Amino acid sequence: MKEDIRTSRLLKQISKIAKSPVLEASAMPPQVYHSEDFFKLEKEQLFARDWICVGREDNTRAPGDFLTWKLGDQPIFAIRGEDSTLRAFSNVCLHRMMPLLEGTGNSKTIVCPYxxxxxxxxxxxxxxxxxxxxxxxxxxxxxxPRIRLEIWKGWIYVTLNKDAKSVASQLEKLEPVVSPYQMENYVSVVHRDYTWQTNWKLLVENFMEGYHLPVVHNKTVGRWFPSKKTKFPRQRCNSFTYQTFIKDETALYGGAHKKNKKLRGIQRHTSIMPTIFPSHMYVLAPDHLWYLTLNPINLGEVKIRFGLSLAPEVNQSLKNNSSFVSDMDDFFEKVNAEDKKIVEALFESTSSLLAAPGPLSWLEREIHDFIVYLSKRLNRRTFEGSNQ
Ligand code: FES
Ligand SMILES: [Fe+2]
Incomplete structure (x- = not known):
C-alpha cells in the first residue's frame, strides 16, 4: 500500500515535469531509478506492451539462427525457420515450463534441457x-505460443501487445528522416551482449543527450562534435525521438565514403540519432551504424545488446583493410567504457539521501521527450485505450 502511494506520487511528479515547457523542465526524481514498484510498472506497461528491438535481422540469416530476450517477465526467442521466415515464440517449455533456449546461436531443433x-x-x-x-x-x-515480430529497416521488433499498431505506422514520421541512408542495407560486423550495473533509464537518458559528449568523451567521439549544431524535430512523436548532429571533417568515423552517391552536401557528415521508446537507441551515420538495445534484468542491472554495422560501400572497400573493423570496435568499446563508468556511478549517487534533480539544458531536450513518454505510458488512466 505504502509502495502504491509512493509510486503514484512519483507518477504525479513526472507528469508535472512532462507538462512543463522543455526549457523549464528538470531531470526526474531520483526515486524513479530505485523503486521496485516503479520498475514493476515499467515492465508491465512498457516492456510487455511496446515494440521492443531485439537486434539486427542480418544476425539471424541461416535457418536455425536464434536470439533470446525478455519482454517484461516473459522470456521469448526469435528463430529463423527452414522456410527462411523469422518467427518469435514464448521461450517456456509446454511441459513443466523450463526456459528452452539461452543467449544466441543456431539450433535446427529445440530440445528442452529438463x-x-x-x-x-x-x-x-x-x-x-x-x-x-x-x-x-x-x-x-x-x-x-507465437509472439508478434516485425522487421523495420533491418531491425527486429517484438511485442506481447496484440493491439499495438505496426512498427511502420508508429515510426511513420521517422521514415523520411532515416530513409536517405538506406540502413536496411548496412552490414552487421560486431554484435555482443553486456550487463551493466545500473538502472536502464539512466542509460537511455545518457545516450539521448549530447551535453556530456565534450566532457565524458573528450578523448573519443566528443572531439568531433560542434554541439551547437545539434538539431531536434519540431514536433514531438509518441513512439520515438531523435536528434541530428554534424561531425567535423577530422572525425575518424561518421563521414560518407567516396562511393556513397546517396547523400549530398552536409548530409555526408550528418548523423541521425533516434531513440525508439522505451529502449532502442542508435547512431545512424553515413558510413556506419551503432546501436544499443536494452533488456532490464532488475532495478539495478541491465542487459545491453550492442552492435556495429557498416554502410555497404564501406564494407566492400574493406577487402584490403582487415584491421578496420577491429580498430573501430576498439574505438567504440572505449566510448562504451566511458559511458559505463558514468551510468553505474549515477545509479549509486541517485540512491543518496540528498540527491535532487536539477534543470535540463536545451541539449537534453530528448530527456524531456522521454519523460513525456514515461508519463503517458505509466499513468494507467491515460495509457488505457492508447496503443500509440
Ligand atoms: S520442462 Fe521441458 S521437457 Fe520438462
Ligand atoms: Fe556517452
Whole structure:
C-alpha cells in the first residue's frame, strides 16, 4: 500500500515535469531509478506492451539462427525457420515450463534441457518422450505460443501487445528522416551482449543527450562534435525521438565514403540519432551504424545488446583493410567504457539521501521527450485505450 502511494506520487511528479515547457523542465526524481514498484510498472506497461528491438535481422540469416530476450517477465526467442521466415515464440517449455533456449546461436531443433521435449523451429512440438500414447496424440497439435515480430529497416521488433499498431505506422514520421541512408542495407560486423550495473533509464537518458559528449568523451567521439549544431524535430512523436548532429571533417568515423552517391552536401557528415521508446537507441551515420538495445534484468542491472554495422560501400572497400573493423570496435568499446563508468556511478549517487534533480539544458531536450513518454505510458488512466 505504502509502495502504491509512493509510486503514484512519483507518477504525479513526472507528469508535472512532462507538462512543463522543455526549457523549464528538470531531470526526474531520483526515486524513479530505485523503486521496485516503479520498475514493476515499467515492465508491465512498457516492456510487455511496446515494440521492443531485439537486434539486427542480418544476425539471424541461416535457418536455425536464434536470439533470446525478455519482454517484461516473459522470456521469448526469435528463430529463423527452414522456410527462411523469422518467427518469435514464448521461450517456456509446454511441459513443466523450463526456459528452452539461452543467449544466441543456431539450433535446427529445440530440445528442452529438463526432460528433452523437442520442438521444430516453427514452434511445433515434435517429441515428448515417455508420455502416455493417448496424451502424445493430443500433444502433437501443440505449439509454442507465437509472439508478434516485425522487421523495420533491418531491425527486429517484438511485442506481447496484440493491439499495438505496426512498427511502420508508429515510426511513420521517422521514415523520411532515416530513409536517405538506406540502413536496411548496412552490414552487421560486431554484435555482443553486456550487463551493466545500473538502472536502464539512466542509460537511455545518457545516450539521448549530447551535453556530456565534450566532457565524458573528450578523448573519443566528443572531439568531433560542434554541439551547437545539434538539431531536434519540431514536433514531438509518441513512439520515438531523435536528434541530428554534424561531425567535423577530422572525425575518424561518421563521414560518407567516396562511393556513397546517396547523400549530398552536409548530409555526408550528418548523423541521425533516434531513440525508439522505451529502449532502442542508435547512431545512424553515413558510413556506419551503432546501436544499443536494452533488456532490464532488475532495478539495478541491465542487459545491453550492442552492435556495429557498416554502410555497404564501406564494407566492400574493406577487402584490403582487415584491421578496420577491429580498430573501430576498439574505438567504440572505449566510448562504451566511458559511458559505463558514468551510468553505474549515477545509479549509486541517485540512491543518496540528498540527491535532487536539477534543470535540463536545451541539449537534453530528448530527456524531456522521454519523460513525456514515461508519463503517458505509466499513468494507467491515460495509457488505457492508447496503443500509440
Ligand atoms: S520442462 Fe521441458 S521437457 Fe520438462
Ligand atoms: Fe556517452
Amino acid at each position: 526432460h528433452a521435449w523437442t520442438y521444430g523451429n516453427d514452434g511445433s512440438l515434435r517429441n515428448a518422450p515417455l508420455i502416455e500414447k493417448k496424451v502424445q496424440a493430443h500433444l502433437k497439435r501443440k505449439r509454442l
